[in-house]
Structures are given as C-alpha cells and as structure tokens.
Amino acid sequence: MRYEAPATTREAATLMARAKGSAFLLAGGTDLLVRMKIGLVEPDLIVDIKHIPAMQAIKRSAAGFRIGAGVPAVAMGENAALKKAWPGVVEAANLIGSDQIQSRCTIVGNLCNASPAADTVPAMVAAGAKVAIVGPRGRRTVAVEKVVTGPGVTSLKKGEIVEAITLPRRPPKSGDAYLRFIPRTEMDIAVVGAAVSLTLGAKGVVKQARVTLGAVAPTVVLVPAAAKAIVGTKLEKDALAELAAACAAACSPIDDMRGTIEFRTEVAGVLARRAAKIAYQRAGGK
Amino acid sequence: MSGVHVSTTINGDPAEFVCPPGETLLDALRNRLGLTGAKEGCGTGDCGACSVIVDGRLVCSCLVLGAEVEGREVNTVEGLANGDTLHPLQTKFIEHAALQCGICTPGFLIAAKALLDRNPDPSEVEIRYALAGNLCRCTGYDKIVRAVDAAAKEVRKEVRKEARKKRR
Amino acid sequence: MLEVNFSGSFRDAVDGAASISIEAATIRELLRKLVERYPRMQSHVEDGVAVSINGEIFRDSWGEAIPAGAEVFVLPRIRGG
C-alpha cells in the first residue's frame, strides 16, 4: 500500500488515473478507514487531499459559496455567513456523527460514499448545489443529484475528483431545513431524512420550493409533487397534509435493521412537514 | 510494504515513528510510542475511547492514519496534566466518582477538554451532546456530566485569575 | 428428621417428590444421604447445588449445621453477572 499527499488537484487526479489496483481518496477518512478496519476494502493507494490548498477553504463570491472537498463539517458550522445563507445544508453537515467525526468528515465524502442515507445529500439537492469535478480530461460541473447513481455507485469516471461543492447565491426571503429520524439522539445513520428549501413571494406565500427525501430509495429523491403542494400557500394545514402525502407516495424504501418500509414511508411525510415549517420560518414567513 | 516516516509533535514533545501506510494513529500511539492511554473500543469511530486532539480538533485516533499527523500537533490524555498538577477535569473525575471501570475515561477527558477549550461555560445539554461520541457502559453518564460541569467552574476561575494577572 | 424440599428441576431426580424426610445434621450429610438414596442426584450435586436453611442460601459451606425442624430447600446453584 502507498500513501500520497499531493499539493494540487491535478497531481491527485493523475495519481488516481494512473493507479493500478484499488485507489482511494482520503479526506476525512470517516468512511474509508471504517471500511479498511472491517476488511471491506484493501487499498493499494491512498491519496490524501488535505494538502491541496484549493480544497481546504470555504469561499464566498457573487455566485454563492464554494466549499472545498477537504473542509471538515465542523468548519461549515463555524462559518457564520454560510450558516446564515444555507442553515439547512449546514445543519445536515453538522448532524453527521459525533464532534470527533465532525472534525474530519466532509460533505464531498458524504456525497461520494454514495449511501442512500447520507445526511447532507438531500439538503444539497434541495439547495440546488453544483459539484466541481477535475479529471484527466479537465474540469466539469454537474448538478449534485447527478453524482450518485445507486447505493455505493457514482457517475465519477476513473481519475475524476470532486474538488468542491458550490451553493448558489441566496435570493432574499429564502430558507432551508433538514431533518432526519434516528433512534438515538446522536451517532446513528438516518432512518429517514427530509430537506426543504423555499423562497417566499409577497405576503409570505411560498413562491418556489424544492423538497427532497433521504433513505427512502436507492438514491435521494427530489419530490416535485411535494414542492407543488406548498407553492402558492402559506403552509396551511391541508397544504402540509398534501406535502406529506406526496412525500409518502414518492417513497420506495426497503425493510432493514434500521427501519421498516411502513415506518420510513410514514415518517418521511412527517419530517418533510416539520422541515417545511422550519424553512418557512427561516425565510421570514409567519 | 514500505513504511512511512512520520515526524510530529505529541503533547508538546517532538516524536518520530515509522509505520505502514495503512496504520491508524491509534495503533501508532499505542504500539510504536507506548502511549496506551487512548483505547480501542470499536476501531470504527463509534465509541470515542481513542479520542485525541490533532491541531486543536477532537478526533478518533482510530479514524486517522499515522501518516496523516506528519508535521502536526497531537495531544493525548498522557499530556493532560501540567507537570505534577492535574487538569481540573482529572481532579473532578476522581472527586465525583465519574469513573467505574475507567476504560472510557481518557476519551471522555479529552473530549471534555476539547469542549471546555471552546466553551468554558457549557449547559448540561451542551455537555451531553459534546460527549455523545464517547460511550460509557458503567456510569449512566450522571457523574461524568456532573464532573465536567464542576471542572468547567474551576477552568473559569483559572481563566479569571489569568486575566487579573495580565491586568497587573 | 428433616423435611427437605426440592425445586422443580430436581424433582425428577428424587422420583418426582416435592419433599422427602431425611436424617441429617449438616449440609454435607444431607447431600451424601441424598445421593445414596437417589443416585440421579449425583450429577446435580456435581453440577452444583445450593441449600437454603431457614431462608439463608448456602452454596459452598457444606459444613453448615442444620438445626432440627429447619426449613430446608435443595436449589440449583445460582450464577451471577
């Protein structure tokens, strides 16, 4: 096994592209080292990206926010501007694991690990996040929902590396929220997750919305019907009921040790409803 | 397999070791440097018994590669006391009987130190969530939370004392 | 003469009796005579039994004296955590 810590994204991409055998990127390592420990993977090459300056910072620009692939979740919580603009994405990132995990885990790692239960992905999809990818054939940018294609599977090609996630600039009177269900208060994998991002128009009426669900299908589900249910409303009771019903209808979960189909379907609607209310308040709605 | 040569700083002192590229910081600390204060309870980041602080951030040393701490600052339970003076957390853990078997204690002390370093006046809820990554099976956490709360008071006293000294 | 009571798991070894009369001054004598009379008690005694005398449970003190007319139970040896 080899350990490399390149100084540029290009070098990293080249190392990954040329690697023989199994090569893995190391950011926070909170998934990779666990899989190594239980013998699921035996890397021949580990490329540590934490020495690549471009990947270590959260940058704010006219276009919005750019979060480097090496940025630990805890740093997102410490960034006041990011927290103010995208509280839902930040709370999703900060829900991952313990303080110990927070110091290491990254949203790019959370994305590329491609778990259906990833906490940050529903929030990022709801937020309309974009992914900056660097590969042997140069750069490309894709919508975040295009990256994960199935449990443990991504659309990234050999040698392609995610350099950063970008979150768009926030229009006024906007808010987002992420809620997940876990049996304990901490340390668990989401049994169900729901994210809502919305923007209000005149008189606190929802003008635009995106609703997503996690852990209820092989990949994160964007639920346009649920968004439609609340657009043009002030989240009145029946609008929320319609939102919940739309979410339940969009679920195609599995029975496993963490939850049943019945449970996930029921709770998806409940969480979406609660998340919508929080997002609405954050947008300044009353 | 060729080892990685690592130069780092542990509890303020320079340290060097050679380890396989895939070896965790926890194994390097325990098996190469003789620092067995950090324990392996799970090896998967779920119990916190291996907690250490790297460059000011609380981590599970079982989820960090030894190779990663090249040029970094590592703090472990062995460095918590200041010479022959125990850290207030250590004193209060003993006073409040905050340990029974004691296997999780080093991890709790380190996690609690990371908390008090950034927030010397935590509420009970803040203490409980800051320690949620550390499992204890003996105490039901009651006396641990009380000990951290008591230690926080001590730390605040010391901070005030320091401030007064500076003013003079 | 002692009235010695048996819990369920031993009754088949003493031909289904819930209690029997036996002459014994100590736990050792009681167990010896039990095995003499009911050979199938042997394996139970080897696996470990406990004897309660007037409510106090003895697991190892076979020298313990049994007062006349005492309430005596032969119980399975208890394990702990």
Next chain:
Amino acid sequence: MAHDKRYTNQEFKIVGTRPPRPDGLDKVTGRAKYGADTFAPGQLDGLILRSPHAHAKIKNINTSRAEKLKGVKAVITSDDLPDLTNGNRGMFDILENCMARGRALYDGHAVAAVAAIDAETARRAVKLIKVDYEILPHVTDVDEAMKPDAPIVQPHVRTSGVEPKPRKASNVSQVSEFGHGDVDAGFKEADVIVEKSYKTEQTHQGYIEPHACLASVGPDGQGELWVTTQGHFFFRNTCAALLGMDVAKLKVTASEIGGGFGGKTHVWMEPVALALSRKANRPVKLVMSREEVFRASGPTCSTSVDVKIGAKKDGTITAALATLRYQNGPFPAVWAMLGAMTSWACYDLKNVKSVGYDVLVNRPKVAAYRAPSAPMAAFAVESTIDQVAARIGMDPVDFRIKNAAREGTRASYGPTYGPIGIGPTLEAVKNHPHMKARLGKNQGRGMACGFWFNFGGQTCVDLNIGIDGTVTLTVGTVDVGGSRASLCLIAAEELGIAYERVRCHVADTASLGHNDTTEGSRGTFSSGMAAIFAARDAIAILRDRAAKTWEIDVEDVAWEAGNAIAKGVAHGNLAPLTLEELAAASPNTGGPIAGHNEVVADGAGVSFASHICDVEVDPETGATKVIRYTVIQDAGKAIHPDYVEGQFQGGAAQGIGWALNEEYVYGEDGRLQNPGFLDYRIPDCSDLPYIDTQILEIPNPNHPYGVRGVGATSIVPPLAAIGNAVSNAAGVRMTHVPMSPPRILKAIKDEQLDIAAD
C-alpha cells in the same frame, strides 16, 4: 479461625464516607493497564478465523498456505486443543466454544487461529486458511427452535426435568418448574384474569473494553496469562484443565478491567492464546475486535414469556403463572431456570408457578449479564401487574404494596425470606416527589420492581501491616467498579485508622488463595467480609504485641480507635500504644504483623429495587425520550455511597438501552447484521437524563456490616418501568423489547385502526 458473620449493628466512623478511589489517578492519566495495554519481549500478534455460517459441518481445514507465509509462527485448529475433559460435558462445551470441533455452531464460532510477527501478517495468514464447510440448516429464534421440525443444534441433548426421560434429541435442554399452592384453584377465585405474551430480543453487556490477553507458555509447561477478566482464579483453573497444565504452573494476572457485567466471567479465547503461545514458544497477544466481541462473546438470552395473573377486586393476587422460554445459544445452560426462579420473587403469593424452558439455537454461547435472566422475566411480570391493577381500578403502586413479599413470605422459588427490602422500596416510591411531579403532553410515567439473589462464595484476603503502620490489603476479587475504595474503608474502619493509611491491591493467582469470580454482586460483600475478619485477625496479634511490650496479660489489652489500650486499674498508668508504635517495634516483638482470612461468604442478602421513570413519546414517529428516572434500592449498608449510586445509575442506563434500542439482529442467513456500536445502539450521553438514586439500608443479618450486593439488581426493573411509562404515554401496551420507534409507531397505528374498527 471461626468468625461471627452476624450483623453487629455497629456505629460507623469511616464506612459510609466518600473518599477518592486508590486507582483514580492512574485512570485519569492513562497509566492504568488494561487487557491490551501490556507488551512482552518477542511478542506475537494472534488472530482467530471465525465461521461465517450459523451452522455448518467443517469437512476440512487447510492451513498449509498460512503456515508457509513469512512471519507466521503458529497456526492452530481444534487438533491443537485435544479433549482432556474426560467426560465433563460442561468443560467440553467451554472447549468447543473456544474452537469449533468439526461443526461451526454459530456465526462467529472460532475455527482456526494464527500467531504472527505482526497484526498485518496475521491478517494475511488468516485469509490463506481454507475451510471446507457443508452448510447445515440453522435456527436462531427461541420459539422456532422449540418446534418439532426445527433443526437440532446438539444431537446429544435430551430434555432434562421431564418424566419419562425423552429418547429423542431436542433443542429444549431443560425444563424447570418452581412454585407452590394450586394455581388452577387460584384462578377460579379470581375476579380478574390478565394473560399476555411478551418477547425480548438478545442484548450484549456492551463493555467498552474488548476481550484481550497476553499469553506465554514455555516447553517446560509453565505459563503466564495477563487478561481482562472478572475472575482470574476461575480462568486459571479452566485454562489449565483445558490445556493439560498444572494449576500451580499457570500464573494468571487480572489486568484493570474495562467493564464486564458478566461477559468476562466466561473463558472465550484465552485457551486459544495459550495454545498458540505453546506452539510458537513465544508470547502471544490476542485482542478481539468489536465485531468479534459481538459475534463471539456471550450476549444474554432472547426470550419469549407468557404471564397469567388472577386477582380479586380488593387487589389480592389469587394466582400467578409464568412460562419462560430462554435461548441459551448452542450450549445447555440454566438461564430460563434462573428466569423462572426470579420471576415472582417480589410478591407474596398463595398460588404461584413458573416453568422455564432452556432452548438451544445457533447463536453465540449465552453469558451471564448483570442479574442474568431476571430483567426479561420482570418485564413480562411487571407489565402484567400494571394491567391487572388497571383492570381492578387500583393504583399500581398500592397494588404492588398489597401483594409485596415481606419477612416470613415463602419465596416463589422456595425458601422463606428473612428481613427484605421490597416493601420499603415501594413505600419510598409512593412518597417520592418524582411520583407527584406533573407530566407534559405525550409524557407517561411508569414504575416497576426487581429482584436479585446476590451471593458470596470463596474468598481469601491478606492484610499486611508495614513498618510505618500503613496497611496493605491484598484481595483476589477483581475490582470492576471501585471495590478497592470500599475495601480500604472497611479495613480502616476495623483497625480504627484513616482511610489514607490503607491501600488495596488485587493479587495475581500466585500470590493469594483461590477467590471466586466477581459476579452476582459479590465483590464488596465477600471480600469485605474477609477483610473484616483479616483485620480482626491482625488486631488479635497487635493486642498480643502490646501485651508483650507492657508485660501484662493479653486479656487486659483492648483495641480502640487504632490504639492498644491497657484495661483495668492495675494498668491505668500505661499510655496507649498506637498502631504506628506497635508496627515500628514489630521486629523485636515477634516479627511482621499480618492478618489473614479464608471464608466461604455464604448468606448474601437478596436485594430488591423499585424504579420510576417518565418517558415522552412522539406519536407521529414513535420516538422516545426518557425525561426523568429514579432508582430506589436496598443496599443493606452502603460502604462507599458514590459507587453504590454508580451501580444503581449504570444498571438503570443498561436497562434503558435494552428497553428502547439495543438488540441483536439476525438475517435469514443466520448471520448477525449489527456487530458494532453504530447499529447496536447503547445509550449515548445525550440520550439520558440525570439518574436520581435513593439508597435504602435494610441490614443483611448475615454480614457483619449488614452489606448486601448492589451491582446486579438495578438492571432488573428498567425494561418494565419503561414499558409501563411508554404505554401510559402512548396509550398502547408494548409487549416486545426493545421498544424501538418502528415498533412503537406500529403499535400506535394498529391501536388507531382497532379504535376505528370498533
């Protein structure tokens, strides 16, 4: 020498105070050495290959490629652990659990092991071992295993405790019945009868320190074992027997122990480490991963229990019946029997019966877990008690008080109780402010009672007085939770000196006589008793030395508050001699001064607890939050109250985890799906509130200080207390533990459908 074990009702000066524990500093500085914290010259790393199948015939094991790998020093299979148990089935089962012999009996069963120069080489070597399995049908559920067509786990097992003795093999290894009176007649007298079935899933002790040992055996047949264990003397005897070593030639040292709760009362892999070391002629360190701990070191039983209670309108229970089916793993044990013995112990019952079925399945060997078997029985009984109280419209606490066992009650398991604490704990519940606190929306309150026998057993203690008068107390019971502090208090109390003048150490097996394992809450009870007698032994010598010094009759010398006092007018002018003075003079008054005691500490007092808890349930998700929790338990006498409270709180927390989220999940393939702390969910710090405690002291008449065990009982009531609270909060009766959110939400939904249907 004989000692008076009776309760002496003495006034205590030091016992009952809360000084710092002697091992505290080492444990807050990282210096304390646990099972995996020691190293030996030339040490090898051991690793065990485990079966991925729940039940399989092992047709062949090919180790040749592993043996050829550079750096591999030993590879063993069951061939290297020949059967020396000559017909002792219990010992053979231990041996077979350490290493499969032709059959893998559960997912995780050891089939081979290697010792190599480092962990990485050992890992590669294990991968090179080729095992040829023939997969056999398996059964993991207790009720399934009892069906006539179930796969047979142990062909040699015939059900014991039934007449006529069966000829056919069965997964039911034992049937045990307890009780008295006539339950059928009793049910006829009842105005109200409630009958209900319950299930509890398998849980693990969850000690944070995995099993670990360092074994060293030489060709001369001598060996040493450093190991994390609750009973190093038991480990020595067992390992020596299994490896054909002389007991005297195997020295076992108990490391600091990182939690046990019963899980470290059993030998799991230590004989394998010794066999590897013997074959390699090098020290071998063997440490389980967390996954191995879950898959291959004993959890407690999963159970299925039916309870039927009949009562009169006035609240008198007329009959009580329990049928308990406990899964033991693949080896016969007595866990259902224990459940049957404990199930009704809290109550004074005219007609009572409990029948236990011990059942074999393809899961890991079941180990003791804190008051083993009692919590599941209590869940079923105490849940039903609440339902009966509701049916006759009586307050559940009053209903329990009316039927509570008391001194003179004949216990359901046979004997008649002496002075006991169930009544007082219930009265304390009734008067506790917790019971009067207001509940919020979606919150419910529940309470429940629990019982554990406690016991003492073989104990041996040395007490040596140093030249400066300080005292070294040497015990052989492993300190699992602060007992060294309690034992120092006891020795100081007897000698009349300061706590700081006594230090307590746990001796290795070469330095002290046999001590039984620290289990069943015996540590402080039994070593405390032996420490008292050892101190009195030393005091007799001290008085003799004083008499010699004064040249008076020893009968005229008394021991008071750490001094020898000359009694009587004749000696009125003699100044007292302090312990320090006598110690300093000892070389010239007869040499070293020491006390010693060997005792079988029988007569441990049974203990009872009552718990109260408030739980909030989210009716939309089934999520639960424990809002408030109170433990009330009889300790007999609390030697060091901090550590008594600690035992109460720790047991309650384990019970809360068991009640709400902890469970072994097996797949159709018979493999454990959640062998880690991520999906085996023990409570986090943020899951629990402060746990209030109230210590009652109803002295145990069979202990000089009135001590009862305190460790075990506190895990017994929580399952039922939480179950009663949840059903009061959510309006549905939960009968399946753990009461996880999916189970609670389903129960709520089903209830709504039922109501809609009516």
